[in-house]
Amino acid sequence: MTRALVRMPRALSIALVYVTARAVTALMLVAAASASTAGSRFGAAATVGDLSLGWDAQWYWYIAVNGYPSTLPTTAQGVGENAWAFMPLYAWASNAVGSLFGSWGVGAVIVSLLCGYLACLVLFRLLAPRTGRIAAFWAVVFFAAGPLGALFQVGYAESAFLLLLFLGLDALVRRRYGLLYAIIPVMGFVRPGVLAFALMLGLVLALRWWRRRTDPLSSREIVHFFALGALAVAVGFAWQVIAGIVTGDPGAYLETELAWRRNWSTGETTGFLPFEGWVSAAQFWFAFWGLPPWLGVVVLVLLVAGFGGVLLRGPGVRRLGPELRLWSASYALYLLAVFFPQSSTLRLLVPLSPLWGAVAAPRGSARATRMLRVGVLALGLALQWLWIWNVYAMGDTFWRVP
Structure with missing residues (x-):
């Protein structure tokens, strides 16, 4: 059956997968809405619409309607949670589409659904030359029906960011650098993460320089890498500058991000220190689970080392090519530098989705590969339901909290 689907026009076969995955997710959301109680954030009379426009979607709606505050809200602990933590383009695009239907929420769901489908198409295009068409197709299946599949049909910016990210990676792999000058600025104002793209560009340039005898690196390409890297860095810090200018507080953006971190920290949050968040979080969570805090740090070190080992020598990972592996390393390092791991961690890992190509790679016999792929799909759906049930x-x- 997989071979028959792969032989179809790509847009049609992936549409069949995507629509099926979204129908399954919709059933899960219906069940979650029915199970919602008075103790839930959504109350006893929750609808799928309530769930689709809950949590961070409320912030995007606020931005579309009210814009950003010129005065930062404050609490006894410092700057309070506010809209500056969220980039504007998804909110504005949803507002533009929603204006056709008289509802921002309808626009948000349409934008998420459409961007998710297009992201599936680009992911297949990105992976197929490296993994083969069948493995790339299965990677799209895992991506569309995976643990965080619900993000494709709720008011979150993830699917829009993933579309732009995959387009950017595809342009880089195909060495169509001109497209990146348009993609990077848009990506940078949809969701944080463009600084990881800047780091990846630097690493790819270093690798190309190292391999220049077997893979010639022209002066024109070097100029592109430096220019695109500078652009990505500028875009990555631009939101901090804009927030500082509008509010009159140079630290407005970082202080806003720290407002969320205070909800998880047992001590005083005095400022941002790169890489400190993961160490603090490891200790916080292990203490919360009744385990020695130092054990959390040990587990963190093992996880980082294990992930690095997978990128270097993991089954199926090497065939993804250097650009996708360097993106995964860059994004993981970015998260280590800026993020405080909490309930949103799984959602923050979604930009690592090109690694589904390694998961979908053949393993041993055809029967073993088929069993593995079916098992991964079943596990992904089970975890998706667990995520939807909880959040x-x-x-x-x-x-x-998603």
């Missing part, structure tokens, strides 16, 4: 049906405590 939408339950949504009653601090660790059930």
